Amino acid sequence: MKRQRSRVRAVLAAVLAAVCVGTAAPGQARAAGPGTYAFDPDATSVQGATANAEASELDEGVAYRSTIRRGEKLYYRVTLDDDSPAYVSAVAVPGDSGPVAYGDGITVSLRDLDDTRCGSQRATFGSGGYARPITAYASRMPKEGSTVCQQGGVYDVLVERESKATSDTAAWDLELRFLKEPRPRSGASLPTEGPESWPSAAPEPPAEKPQKRSGGAGYFEATGLESGQWKDAVEPGQTRFYRVPVDWGQQLHATARLSNSPDGTTEFVGNALTLSLDNPAGGNVADASLSYSGKPTTTSLRSLPPVAYRNRFASSAHVGAMRFAGWYYLSVSLSPELKQAYGGEPIPLELVVQVENDATESPYEEGGGVFGVTDRDKEMAREGQKAADAQEGGAMALVAATGIGLGSVLVLGLGAWTLLARRRAAQAPAAAADSSGPGGHRQPPPGGPPRQGW
Template identity: 40%
Template sequence: MKRQLTFTAAAAVLALAALQGHAAADSTPSPSGSGPAGSAPAEAPPATWPPSGTAIAGASTTADAPPMEPATTYKDTIKPDETRIYGVTLDAKSSAYVSAYALPPAGSRVTYGDGIELKLQSADGSDCDSRDETFDTDGAARPIGSAVARLMGVDSDCQEANQYTLSVHRKSAATSDPGAWPLELRFVLEPALKPGTTAQPAPNFGSASPTPLTAGTPRQAHGGTSFTTAAAVRTGIWKDRVLPGETRFYKVPVDWGQQATVFSDFSSAPVNGDQSTYVSGGVRLTSYSPVRELIDSSDNAYSGSPTSLNERLAPVSYANRAASDSDVVRVRYAGWYYFAVSVHPDVAHAVTGAVPVTLRVDVKGTAQAAPAYDGDPGTAGIGIDAHDVSAADGSPTDGAGSSSGTSGMRFLAFAALGAGTVLLLTLAVWYAAARRRAGRPVDAVPQQVGAQQSGSQQAGSQQSGYGPPPAW
């Protein structure tokens, strides 16, 4: 009996240790393109953006356009030269934003001019807004898209309550990838301001060229593969690794009246045999607004030698929506601003493994009071709070927007510890009760029950000291 219980308890302890060890190991994700800590870099395919949301099937005509609901993310597919149409119902008060992103699989063939066209139209065919996002001459496939808007009080068209449509058209050359691409779409509404409200103008931080943040201890970040899983980072220095063919997303909380600047330093990397490899547009940094609208993008050549890119946003102000500069117009609300770091697939011919990246995030200015909205702007992703800033620890986020890095694994470890403790205590109680009932030394070998015993004899054998107490 003692040997049996000792073996069971030991097995429980070993299982608990294994689970806790696994949780502890998983709580520190390995950089992209590398194995567990301390091991040599391992070959791994580039991580890609898996479309999320509710399935929807875009129509070919406005009459059959399926309706989209506010504050909802959808997924669909789109073929070359295909147009998909979706319906949105708008009131006469709220501003509206509808985004669409095409997600070509890794290694897809694309050429200059390939991409997607977005158009928001009213029921009478008037164009409310349009965006045309295409690939450059570098031939690098990556997530591509933006958002279109209906702005109340700024535009003169599309101000009435009515049924509107979003059309998404995929442009594709005959030599480009012939397969259908996943689409991710999202529709949000921004409430109007309360009557009589005047928005504060943006503070003036000057026009001097941006300078990178250099003070502070670098911390580890683990960029996500989409807006949904973007790693939350705040003012500070963050390090990550990005594989050729990957686009990694990070999000920065920027409040009303604040200005964000992000430098992305692409460090040197081990060069492959041919040091003459030159990849035009080898690295890229792109900024997006809280409603997934593309703000700006820049790229640089990369062949293993250090280079740097930066994006400086305008100070956040509600009044920016009336600005003449489109890059300023797109920074018209507080919230999470997204920054995507891309490495061209051909960089794999120039360097070995992942490219080390250092993000220098600098959010300047004191947060101003939010304008008085006549409704909750949070459903559109507008606004941040103190918790958003303090929780921006570099971990990727899950679909609900919460950190899914170390905290989740830490919870698993504690849960395993609790479950293991309960198991060991239960075995101890069982052992003690069986020992009292047995009335003899625990090392005594009970008399074996023959296979020919009757049912009543087998029932009587329960008094031999085996099994849980009768109360169980």
């Protein structure tokens, strides 16, 4: 009977917890001050090794957290198959670590055990010279006729940090992820050369009025956006994250507009804002920046080709990064120098996002996973949801499916307790008579406890 009471308590607690989770409004960003970064709460801690033979292995699709100090070269390991394109990304998060210099940043490379480099990417803070989250990735691409990095097996991931002598010595946090791209359809006729040209003219701005949409504090909390004009506000030293689903054949345009200073201050701050775009595998695509003198000012990402399989064969890195469909991540960072001239209050921001063209067929044999766009992704972009909102939604599935509100849940709980009490009363006389077997030993209930079944 004690076991039955415990089961009832557990069920009620789970349902009530789901109801409480569901009361949060979708698309709302958690408060995050300048320098604060929201890591994936399910990320696994892992320590980088200075000797590759001692490196910890990263599993596919799992988020990891690590740290790296100035001048360090840290190894991790992954296992690749013979024919899947593979990507390992690292987000470097200096936080409030102090000053950074021009050229400070990280390099991520993927290498075989003979130290042959398969692919690499370097990310820096650019000419802005202020700390903000930056991301880079390394890849292994199967190539017919090539013998470099083509065999399946164990590979090294090397993350290197470069910081000038004048930069802060505090450790940077790292967020690591290893992904494999699905195989192309068998027998599909796929291109082997990059695009020669694409429409480069910026489209007309959307006619709709700007809508409020608060960005998140990290890639995991990036707020969904669809085509339109969006209003937010960013504090000096803060980075806001957004994500846009871009399907095969679609072309993305993005513009950031920084508002004027309400008090009329006109002090010049160079590289005051950085607009960045990263692809679904965590690779940087393009950056744009602007200077600020208290007047309205605008910056846009360079012209990018429509998402296509052929882009991976382009010689240009920013074209090659537009190689698959999925969530593309926009981030907006404000220089902390703005605080000295304009104070610490958030500055109004407008984002103009335009996704053009109808979606074309996926080149993959099966579903693309993170390298594809689903109807659910489009819905989340329309509603301004984050990845965290999708996970929380799972906890509400039972309640939502039955249309039960909080009051109904409480009524059901009281009913369960009443039923349990009646059963106890009915079973008490029989239990007094039959509870003992030969020799006075109590007999166990038949069947034993029940089996326990993102």
